[in-house]
Amino acid sequence: MASTATPEAPVIAGDRLTPGWLHNSWMYLMLAAAVGWGWSSWSGPRGLASAGLVVLTVGLGHSTGLHRGIIHHAYRCGRLTRGALAYLAVLSGLGGPISWLRVHYFRDYWQNRLDCPPYFRYDHSMARDYYWNLHFDLVPGEISRYQIPPEDLYDPWLVFLEKTWYLHVIGLAGLIWAFFGFEAMIICVPVRVSVSILGHWFVGFMTHKYGYARYAIDDAREHGYNSWVLGALSFGEGFHNNHHAHPSSAKMSTEWYELDLGWYLVAGLRAVGLVWDVQVVGHDPTQRDRAKEHRFRWHWPWQD
Numbered sequence: 001m002a003s004t005a006t007p008e009a010p011v012i013a014g015d016r017l018t019p020g021w022l023h024n025s026w027m028y029l030m031l032a033a034a035v036g037w038g039w040s041s042w043s044g045p046r047g048l049a050s051a052g053l054v055v056l057t058v059g060l061g062h063s064t065g066l067h068r069g070i071i072h073h074a075y076r077c078g079r080l081t082r083g084a085l086a087y088l089a090v091l092s093g094l095g096g097p098i099s100w101l102r103v104h105y106f107r108d109y110w111q112n113r114l115d116c117p118p119y120f121r122y123d124h125s126m127a128r129d130y131y132w133n134l135h136f137d138l139v140p141g142e143i144s145r146y147q148i149p150p151e152d153l154y155d156p157w158l159v160f161l162e163k164t165w166y167l168h169v170i171g172l173a174g175l176i177w178a179f180f181g182f183e184a185m186i187i188c189v190p191v192r193v194s195v196s197i198l199g200h201w202f203v204g205f206m207t208h209k210y211g212y213a214r215y216a217i218d219d220a221r222e223h224g225y226n227s228w229v230l231g232a233l234s235f236g237e238g239f240h241n242n243h244h245a246h247p248s249s250a251k252m253s254t255e256w257y258e259l260d261l262g263w264y265l266v267a268g269l270r271a272v273g274l275v276w277d278v279q280v281v282g283h284d285p286t287q288r289d290r291a292k293e294h295r296f297r298w299h300w301p302w303q304d
Helices: 021-041 044-071 079-091 097-111 126-135 156-180 182-209 228-233 240-245 261-271
Strands: 016-019 136-139 211-217 291-299
Touching (some): 021 126, 021 182, 044 079, 044 097, 044 182, 079 097, 079 156, 097 136, 097 156, 182 211, 182 240, 211 240, 240 291
């Protein structure tokens, strides 16, 4: 094992962790601006505008476009649609698309093995997960191990967005400031981006630790859990046990009581002809071969 970060050496097999200076600086810059001017800048209309941008950038861009479309190929679409959705994902302020593509393949590879290293497991505290996952980047010793499709990893548009993602968010901030004022910019960029970054991390941590599960995955270290509340708030990303079992499904909910708002965005794109060949749990063979449905199982914090 080797790590530049902690004596516990959270990664293995030649991979290493390095401080993510750009992402760290970006997150704390957004947090500082949000804390410093957020309360004095808040208003109902600005909050609604910021929420609308969350739907466009996190819901339509990151969850629907980047996660379900580009990473999991849960549907097909044209190059223009793919590029536009990737651009919306960049405007979420969560980071570059190639970084998300890489880390998703890294996590999927290790979490579906019994020898999953500590960095990708969730048997540690929230404080440690915050430190590891929001402050360090994984540098693979041998990237070919993760079998990332070259057409995605080296896509010219995604590579361009990876190198310039923060500039586009800063440009959006400048436009909002110029046309709607400083206070609108604070609510629609630093506050929105801060909530998106911390919210994305929090949902990922909680739905790997707590909730209910109806699937077990043979020979896998992490199975994920579902949360009704977090699933609804995160455009379906909080139904993580479902997603582990059905990774290629564009619909992350599997029951009527699970509200997957991201699925409605996909369905809307399909209705207007922008995406097609949409893979849907229950209608297409989306279930992972090693995923087995079992009795409804809960895991609560007090069971740790």
